[in-house]
Amino acid sequence: MINAEELKACCAAAYGNDAVAMVLGESYHPGGLQLSRRLAERTGLRSGHRVVDVASGRGSSARMLAADYDVTVDGVELGEDALRTARDETERAGLRAKVRFHAGDAESLPLPGATFDVVMCECALCTFPDKPSAATEFARVLRPGGRVGISDVTVSGGELGDELATLGAWVACLADARSPEGYREILAQAGLAVVHTERHDDAIRRMVEQIDARIRLLRMTSFGQLHRAGVDVDAVLRSCALAREAVSDGVIGYALLVAEKPG
Numbered sequence: 001m002i003n004a005e006e007l008k009a010c011c012a013a014a015y016g017n018d019a020v021a022m023v024l025g026e027s028y029h030p031g032g033l034q035l036s037r038r039l040a041e042r043t044g045l046r047s048g049h050r051v052v053d054v055a056s057g058r059g060s061s062a063r064m065l066a067a068d069y070d071v072t073v074d075g076v077e078l079g080e081d082a083l084r085t086a087r088d089e090t091e092r093a094g095l096r097a098k099v100r101f102h103a104g105d106a107e108s109l110p111l112p113g114a115t116f117d118v119v120m121c122e123c124a125l126c127t128f129p130d131k132p133s134a135a136t137e138f139a140r141v142l143r144p145g146g147r148v149g150i151s152d153v154t155v156s157g158g159e160l161g162d163e164l165a166t167l168g169a170w171v172a173c174l175a176d177a178r179s180p181e182g183y184r185e186i187l188a189q190a191g192l193a194v195v196h197t198e199r200h201d202d203a204i205r206r207m208v209e210q211i212d213a214r215i216r217l218l219r220m221t222s223f224g225q226l227h228r229a230g231v232d233v234d235a236v237l238r239s240c241a242l243a244r245e246a247v248s249d250g251v252i253g254y255a256l257l258v259a260e261k262p263g
């Protein structure tokens with residue numbers, strides 16, 4: 001039985017793999033940077049705000065927020081490879097003064113309390129083994145009246161089949177995903193009142209289609225690279241087919257939630 005620390009390390013290592021970048025592209029969540037902008041706007045993000053991007057991955061959202069909204073961003077990320085890429089890309093983009101990245105765990109953020117206007121966490125709460133601790137950390141670092149914006153995979157109204165619940169790192173996003181109500185409850189228990197919820201199930205449908213199409217293309221053009229990166233193409237295609245079915249059945253979806261810390 002894999003323990004929580006192993007699970008986190010495994011997830012971080014998987015998302016640091018370059019093959020994931022080949023398949024997912026710049027942004028590692030359904031809806032891409034367009035949905036990140038929508039989430040930022042729903043949190044009321046304004047020029048001068050201080051933002052935390054929890055599980056910032058390769059930093060594409062953090063850089064977009066700093067460049068488009070004139071905010072400063074502290075990204076926190078567990079994966080060493082993702083952190084290295086995030087820092088390099090940020091240096092190249094000339095955004096070092098506005099964006100910095102910290103090695104750290106969402107369940108114990110290496111940041112001061114009551115300091116930030118907005119916390120964002122995209123497609124990552126679903127992967128944290130201790131979601132209540134992460135939500136408590138979101139609340140701790142926010143100033144009173146600050147807002148947290150989450151976008152995440154949802155699983156509701158049915159069980160995932162065994163194969164979908166156990167397939168590799170990409171599917172790890174599904175294994176402990178909750179319903180929108182489940183996320184709302186976790187945030188509420190941390191003292192964060194949900195003020196806005198939106199469904200974006202189409203975004204995850206498109207992401208599954210994109211993964212399927214890119215894997216098929218890469219199988220023809222870069223099979224050796226996929227093989228060296230440890231990607232089992234047939235397994236990924238099988239999980240895409242199962243995921244597509246689960247999205248059509250309304251079991252898997254994607255949601256955006258905004259919650260507020262009392263003023």
Ligand SMILES: C[S@@+](CC[C@H](N)C(=O)[O-])C[C@H]1O[C@@H](n2cnc3c(N)ncnc32)[C@H](O)[C@@H]1O
Nearest residue numbers: 012015028029055056057078079105106122124
């Ligand atoms: C699906 S990716 C999303 C990355 C980024 N938020 C984005 O949307 O592009 C999930 C990210 O969460 C990170 N992660 C997983 N568990 C974590 C934890 N406990 N603390 C910090 N980061 C974590 C992974 O390393 C990975 O970069």
